[in-house]
Amino acid sequence: MTPRLSSCSRTGGAGADRLAAFRPSRGPQRPTRAARQVFAKAVATPTKEASTSASKSASISSETAKELYRDMVLGREFEEMCAQMYYRGKMFGFVHLYSGQEAVSTGVIKACLRKDDYISSTYRDHVHALSKGISARKIMSELFGKKTGTCRGQGGSMHMFDAEYGLLGGYAFIGEGIPVGLGAAFTSAYKRRVLGDDGADQVAVNFFGDGTCNVGQFYESLNMASLYKLPCIFVVENNRWAIGMNHLRATGSTLGDEEPWIHKKGPAFGMPGVHVDGMDVLAVREAALEAVARARRGEGPTLIEAETYRFRGHSLADPDELRSREEKEHYAARDPIPQLRAYMLKHGLASETDLAELHASVAAEVDDCVEYADASPKPDMSQLLENVFADPKGFGIAPDGRYRYELPGFTAGTAEVS
């Protein structure tokens, strides 16, 4: 269950020396081909049994386990409700569900981050927002395009922001949020290093997928994060599919491997590359705890590759015909929620009754958020004209102080906005 470190970092020892080993190795320390081969073999055949080791029960309390379990169930149930609401016409736009990947959101955000840390998300952003602590009511309202949403219904799915919780946005463009996350990480580092604010140890976590790892901004950002030693964590949610393009068909293999390993790109940029089973929330948590602690200590960024899987098509408009049944069944059998459930029961972290209660409370929360979103008011038409520029006068607000949309003739000849 210990997260597997990339070959460069694995060659190091324990403790402080281990961190030194995260740096790109040179000369005699360069890992041998044999080492890489051994490593690749180990990664290619993840040993699930070995991961549920006794050491884990010692590292997690009953409260933490329940918190993580509830967060994953909430993520799953929320998304399943989204599918229902989408097909019922309650939400619009393009909706991409997170089901199957909960262990990553929960293991990183819920388990390791504070309210004042930053995250930048992707187009699959609902569950990241939930894990960060934003209320299901606000998120569902945003998806319904309601005034009570995270962005007052301005963006809907893929475009969540929340200043209070440090959610720097869902980014529909892949990779676009990564340098933005760096900028936020920079402000945290700046406060501490330059302004002398020792309490400023906020970290920024950038989430993105395997497809994004072929985009230039990813590499630009890895370099800048390492160069400036920013408190920044890159989390690749490798679900193997960039819409219809399989990861193995889209990305060249890392040297000495038969497959591409994204985490191995970390050491090339001077940061640890950590490989973790993204279907195992405790493994993700363990990897993320170390990366976050490292960032908070001012030791710089980490790249985490979490191997995961989405249980649905790319978006709700995707009939999901490209992926084989065998592949889907393989990952369905590794669903992170039943895995944690079994672990909790086995280690006495929760009883069946406890878990039933958690499920009931999630169901109530999800029903409540739908009712709330449904009953919430729609935004005014003014929203079209607000927030384009800082000062809405002249643009959104006419010289007489009225919103331009209130002026006679504003909607003449246009479809009614309802």
Next chain:
Amino acid sequence: MAAILRAPGLGAVWGTVRGLATAVRQAEPATAGLDAKQMNLCSAVNDALHIAMDENPKTLVFGEDVSFGGVFRCTVGLAEKHGKHRVFNTPLCEQGIVGFGIGAAAQGYSPIVEIQFADYIFPAFDQITNEAAKYRFRSGGEFDVGGLTIRTPYGAVGHGGHYHSQSPEAFFTHIPGIKVVMPSGPRETKGLLLSAIRDPNPVVVFEAKMLYRTAVEDVPTGDYSIPLGRARIARAGSDVTLVGWGQQVLVLEQAAKELAASDGIEAEVIDLRTLLPWDADAVAASVEKTGRLVVSHEAPLTSGFGAEIVAAISDRCFYSLEAPPLRIAGYDTPFPLVCEPLYLPGVQRVVDGVRRLLRA
């Protein structure tokens, strides 16, 4: 990125090509009371950056080569005075640089990002158009990146060739949510740049790199700002309205002088200063008076910002126009090397155009 241009000598080439003398102007009433000294445009930028960094500890300057003064020397001395933590070099990655600036601006910082040449801004276009311009809107006001200012040198220099000469301003005027500023000289640049930095919206400032060294005039030494969105009458006249921005204003002023001397035509020259939002009222008022409109820019004709001005003024001043509005612009070709004098809308093309317009 591409090779670094050497600044010395540009002015001489330019002067030969376009018949322009070094621009020396008198102080305007708005800044007349302030102490002033002779500065070139580069020093004016530097002066503005020092003021901005002095007044706000959250102002940062970063970009390629800026910490040692930048390839045009606009950021010289900033790192020494304000610290290397606030003035720093970035790797060569424009998209990442602007994205980084957006992230810092969203946390309340005021990053002044330098894109080394406007020609290099296109990798960052995605971040500018999709994120910077929309951050406030799509977050429903949760965040804004109003602190962000992007400075970039643009325009012909006499020998810049394809990738060190372009005027890409029109692309940026098609993006609601940002402002676009193109100053025409040192005094204008300092005042407009300070406004851009303090403006609560993201602003792209295109600096006329040909003028960095060649344009010298009295520039107030203290703090002053010129409001964004308001044009300047660079020369008053009654027969025709010539509209331009950035270094093209100097071409229009020179053309106006020649027209007055040789034809007795009094052209009114408007320096638009800000392209987004642009001062349609000022242009319309002038055209109401003169009945004729010429818009001129270095960028290619088709879909240039001149098209927007002509369309808007045709709409507003239709019954006052005595001739069809005219655009005098770069040709619809890539920016050329040896054919630069042929490509550019120089003084003679403007003079010829105005003569044709007045005969119409």
